[in-house]
Amino acid sequence: MSIISENQKQVYTLNEIEKRKVVEHNSKITSIAKMQKTASQMFELAVSCIDTENPPKDNIIYLSKKELFSFFDVSSASKHTRFKEAIEYMQKQAFFQIKEVKNKGYEMTSIVPYPTVKWNSYNDDVMIQFNQFIMPYLIDLKAEFTQYKISELKELNSKYSLILYRWLAMNYSQYEHYSVKGGRRAEQVEAYRNPSIIVKELRDFTDTINEYTRFQSFENRVLKNAIEEINAHTSFNVSYEKSKKGGAIDSIVFHIEKKRTADDNSYKLDDKAYQDDKTQKETDNRLLAGESLQSPYTKLLSENMLLFPNDFMDIKTMAGLQKNVYPLYDELKDFRGLNGVKDHLSYVSSKQEAYSKRNVAKYLKKAIEQYLPTVKRQELS
Numbered sequence: 001m002s003i004i005s006e007n008q009k010q011v012y013t014l015n016e017i018e019k020r021k022v023v024e025h026n027s028k029i030t031s032i033a034k035m036q037k038t039a040s041q042m043f044e045l046a047v048s049c050i051d052t053e054n055p056p057k058d059n060i061i062y063l064s065k066k067e068l069f070s071f072f073d074v075s076s077a078s079k080h081t082r083f084k085e086a087i088e089y090m091q092k093q094a095f096f097q098i099k100e101v102k103n104k105g106y107e108m109t110s111i112v113p114y115p116t117v118k119w120n121s122y123n124d125d126v127m128i129q130f131n132q133f134i135m136p137y138l139i140d141l142k143a144e145f146t147q148y149k150i151s152e153l154k155e156l157n158s159k160y161s162l163i164l165y166r167w168l169a170m171n172y173s174q175y176e177h178y179s180v181k182g183g184r185r186a187e188q189v190e191a192y193r194n195p196s197i198i199v200k201e202l203r204d205f206t207d208t209i210n211e212y213t214r215f216q217s218f219e220n221r222v223l224k225n226a227i228e229e230i231n232a233h234t235s236f237n238v239s240y241e242k243s244k245k246g247g248a249i250d251s252i253v254f255h256i257e258k259k260r261t262a263d264d265n266s267y268k269l270d271d272k273a274y275q276d277d278k279t280q281k282e283t284d285n286r287l288l289a290g291e292s293l294q295s296p297y298t299k300l301l302s303e304n305m306l307l308f309p310n311d312f313m314d315i316k317t318m319a320g321l322q323k324n325v326y327p328l329y330d331e332l333k334d335f336r337g338l339n340g341v342k343d344h345l346s347y348v349s350s351k352q353e354a355y356s357k358r359n360v361a362k363y364l365k366k367a368i369e370q371y372l373p374t375v376k377r378q379e380l381s
Helices: 014-018 037-048 063-071 079-091 161-180 186-193 199-203 215-233 273-295 296-303 315-350 357-380
Strands: 003-006 010-011 021-025 060-064 096-102 103-113 115-117 125-127 145-149 195-200 236-245 248-258
Touching: 037 060, 037 296, 060 063, 063 125, 161 186, 161 215, 161 236, 161 248, 161 315, 195 199, 199 248, 215 236, 215 248, 215 273, 273 296, 273 315, 296 315, 315 357
Parallel strands: none
Antiparallel strands: 003 010, 003 060, 021 145, 060 125, 096 103, 115 125, 195 248, 236 248
């Protein structure tokens, strides 16, 4: 597939396009997308062609009609009609309603994604120009963004499947991030893999406030169909349960699992994959342990008799401190300075009758997790 920007020219096969990733700000993912399935997929395909490090001049990218028809598996008899309808719908009816939390409340922005789409009958190019106001949600991605492969969306036949998949991918990517980087309590990390959402909010961003008003209809037409498609055609296995409040269905809790794939070493596909994964984890732990030995927090723990020479030799202990405990000490330091961390460790040391040497990282993590909320309340009051 040929993708031409004003900055550079590159040629991709269809298989390479399907490996490309869509990267979007989380505010865009949770926005209300008022567009049908084909138009939504075309939008995602166009977004996957944006180089966030080198954005296209004038917000313009070029797609190939031939490969678009191939990607959408459109027959020769109907391809031009369907393509024309999708373009017309995108420009005349499609828009995003983006809600962002601000200091004094929230801000709503309605954006038509493409002011200009141009093509002709005598060559293969389709020019798409993005609205300047939506570009920050596609390229300004210093934080709170999600990425996924465009191929994950290809076989999804419902707009609700597309919307729900993006939201689930957003939550699961945060689960993967904090599982590796730390900085969140264990229950917070698990909440990303088992996200809960109020039914009204789910109806809001699936644009079904005034549709399928009976919950049973909403569940059958939106939830069940979407989950079936996501489970059949993407890398996720998803289930859900309903939570009641006052006798009515108030919220939905989703449970997300990643399927075992040949290129994912986090699963024991075979002995070699398992050994590769084990070796990688050991390497990561050694790196984390090495970082922890250089940390000023390690010295403070030793001074407070919370770490001993044998602990320094235990790679898992030191890696656990660096991954799960020291980021929380950083948070405390931001509020109270280094002296605040010293005072906390002095107190923990005085109470260490409950301390188990075998679980030093777990013990220290629990202590700081119990203390931080108090500090935050005091600082914000």
